[in-house]
Amino acid sequence: MSSRRRRIADWAFRVFTVAALVAVVGPVLWVAGGVVARAIPHWRWTVLTTTTNGASGGLLNAILGTLVLMAGVLAIAGTVGVLGGVYLAELAGTGRRGRPRGGVLRSATEVLAGVPSIALGLVGYLALVVQFHWGFSLLAALLVLSVMVVPYIARGTETALRQVPTAYREGAEALGMPTGYALRTVVLRSAVPGIVNSLLIALAISGGETAPLLYTAGWYTGTPKAALFHQPIGYLTYPVWTFWDYPSNQAHYLAFDAALILLVLVLLLLVAARLVVNRSQRHAEVRQR
Amino acid sequence: MPFISPRYRDRVDRDDRTVGPGIEVTSGPGRSEVDLVLEAMDPDGVRPAEAIAARNLSLCFADKHIVSEVSVGFPRGTITALIGPTGCGKSTFLRTLNRMNDRVPGFARQGDVVLDGESIWAPSQDLLNLRRRVGMVFQRPNPFPMSIRDNVVAGVRAHRIAKGKQLDVVAEERLRQVGLWDAVKDRLGDSPFRLSGGQQQLLCLARALAVGPEVLLLDEPTSSLDPISTELVEELLRSLTPALTLILVTHNLGQARRTSQHTMFLYQGRLVEHGPTQDLFERPKDPDTLHYVTGRIG
Numbered sequence: 079m080s081s082r083r084r085r086i087a088d089w090a091f092r093v094f095t096v097a098a099l100v101a102v103v104g105p106v107l108w109v110a111g112g113v114v115a116r117a118i119p120h121w122r123w124t125v126l127t128t129t130t131n132g133a134s135g136g137l138l139n140a141i142l143g144t145l146v147l148m149a150g151v152l153a154i155a156g157t158v159g160v161l162g163g164v165y166l167a168e169l170a171g172t173g174r175r176g177r178p179r180g181g182v183l184r185s186a187t188e189v190l191a192g193v194p195s196i197a198l199g200l201v202g203y204l205a206l207v208v209q210f211h212w213g214f215s216l217l218a219a220l221l222v223l224s225v226m227v228v229p230y231i232a233r234g235t236e237t238a239l240r241q242v243p244t245a246y247r248e249g250a251e252a253l254g255m256p257t258g259y260a261l262r263t264v265v266l267r268s269a270v271p272g273i274v275n276s277l278l279i280a281l282a283i284s285g286g287e288t289a290p291l292l293y294t295a296g297w298y299t300g301t302p303k304a305a306l307f308h309q310p311i312g313y314l315t316y317p318v319w320t321f322w323d324y325p326s327n328q329a330h331y332l333a334f335d336a337a338l339i340l341l342v343l344v345l346l347l348l349v350a351a352r353l354v355v356n357r358s359q360r361h362a363e364v365r366q367r
Numbered sequence: 368m369p370f371i372s373p374r375y376r377d378r379v380d381r382d383d384r385t386v387g388p389g390i391e392v393t394s395g396p397g398r399s400e401v402d403l404v405l406e407a408m409d410p411d412g413v414r415p416a417e418a419i420a421a422r423n424l425s426l427c428f429a430d431k432h433i434v435s436e437v438s439v440g441f442p443r444g445t446i447t448a449l450i451g452p453t454g455c456g457k458s459t460f461l462r463t464l465n466r467m468n469d470r471v472p473g474f475a476r477q478g479d480v481v482l483d484g485e486s487i488w489a490p491s492q493d494l495l496n497l498r499r500r501v502g503m504v505f506q507r508p509n510p511f512p513m514s515i516r517d518n519v520v521a522g523v524r525a526h527r528i529a530k531g532k533q534l535d536v537v538a539e540e541r542l543r544q545v546g547l548w549d550a551v552k553d554r555l556g557d558s559p560f561r562l563s564g565g566q567q568q569l570l571c572l573a574r575a576l577a578v579g580p581e582v583l584l585l586d587e588p589t590s591s592l593d594p595i596s597t598e599l600v601e602e603l604l605r606s607l608t609p610a611l612t613l614i615l616v617t618h619n620l621g622q623a624r625r626t627s628q629h630t631m632f633l634y635q636g637r638l639v640e641h642g643p644t645q646d647l648f649e650r651p652k653d654p655d656t657l658h659y660v661t662g663r664i665g
Contacts, residue, residue: 243509245507249571252465254497255495267511361514361558
């Protein structure tokens with residue numbers, strides 16, 4: 079190949095990578111800028127401290143509701159997903175010819191990840207809300223959200239564990255560490271970034287999901303009650319989805335405020351995740367991001 | 368009195384004899400200092416002269432024979448070098464001695480390995496305790512992703528040999544033993560990966576020594592180190608005898624000559640020759656050995 083052709087190929091490659099970057103970053107900035115620009119001009123701090131009143135007032139109920147949902151998902155889906163991932167990576171073992179076992183479980187999580195969230199919401203509504211007579215409730219919402227995000231967490235955990243260097247496992251084995259002990263003290267430690275990232279995605283999804291919550295959580299204008307059943311709960315995506323259609327400026331303002339608060343929440347999550355990852359990686363061989 | 372678990376107390380008694388400091392060594396005619404230390408370690412003379420021995424050991428993965436009918440004993444308190452060309456089965460043989468191959472798919476064995484007179488596969492043998500007694504150091508330094516101090520005591524913690532403040536004592540003692548203390552005493556909380564390769568390998572040695580092994584398996588421990596670090600490690604290895612029995616896999620024939628009392632030469636999975644290091648290098652009985660030690664096969 080002539081050097082001229084090589085230079086053109088090189089130049090074209092650069093242009094494509096930059097274009098791809100713009101295609102990713104551009105929409106993010108557009109969305110964030112659009113939300114901020116529409117929310118800031120009429121921003122009132124009382125949005126954070128008062129509850130919704132019809133289609134006006136504040137969003138305290140929705141903020142607390144979303145935080146409760148995220149915490150619940152972290153507890154339920156986090157536990158199930160991380161343990162499932164540990165099973166797939168560490169305990170399922172290898173079958174014939176050294177291929178990893180647990181194929182059925184792995185396919186099941188993949189199928190689950192492919193189910194549209196509105197379908198899960200509908201199933202949750204029919205089974206939990208109607209059939210079990212739970213009504214619109216925290217538990218119904220948590221279960222549907224958890225089922226939705228468990229595949230991401232399990233897969234993320236499995237992948238992170240599979241990337242842990244063999245040398246760590248061998249070293250632990252040669253010292254006579256019990257397998258479970260080595261897993262907890264040596265192996266999981268270097269898988270933390272991958273696991274935290276998958277949890278982050280799960281939380282962002284459960285914070286930003288609307289369809290399944292409309293079916294299971296209902297909507298509530300008071301602050302969340304400590305009840306698992308028969309008690310609907312507010313969440314930030316509801317005003318974004320519903321209030322936008324209302325014929326009042328107050329309602330539109332609340333919709334943009336809710337969108338802004340969601341963005342800020344996700345940003346805070348990112349920062350928190352980075353802090354956790356950095357802390358877990360202070361003795362790491364290769365710093366992971 | 369620092370915490371020492373009851374499970375370990377009898378080990379401490381035994382290890383006191385192996386460690387050395389509390390031992391009264393009275394020299395007498397015709398007995399070397401090594402003999403005296405060995406006697407002090409085993410006053411009743413009940414321990415076999417060979418710390419660990421392979422008996423008619425054959426190893427294969429799937430249908431591939433890696434090691435064939437090797438019978439060899441490793442005299443207590445000595446360093447035995449295990450040499451041979453790449454692929455001759457050295458590492459497989461070594462890793463079998465603390466049962467690191469047991470769970471490898473397709474691994475099969477015939478024959479036996481005997482530690483202190485007892486088969487390492489005997490039902491009464493606790494695998495984790497076996498690995499505590501037969502430690503291993505790898506070709507590439509493999510510190511764990513935790514602080515330097517936590518690395519040294521990782522095994523001590525796992526076996527509940529000591530806890531609390533006692534761990535600091537163990538860490539200092541072992542870091543001093545491997546000559547790393549002065550270099551790291553001010554940064555025990557730092558990441559081990561900021562240390563040089565040689566220091567990392569010394570740290571791994573400290574970690575392996577901290578659980579009080581009787582036999583130490585070394586799989587080319589200096590092959591990724593510079594000459595100065597190599598010399599430090601070799602010096603350390605020599606200082607570990609006669610308290611410990613060392614088996615050293617090496618590609619470095621000079622290292623085998625410098626450090627070991629006995630050498631075994633493996634070629635194509637067979638034990639071609641085994642004997643005192645000097646004899647094997649200077650008066651090899653087998654033509655293959657001669658070819659290898661003179662560099663004609665390798």
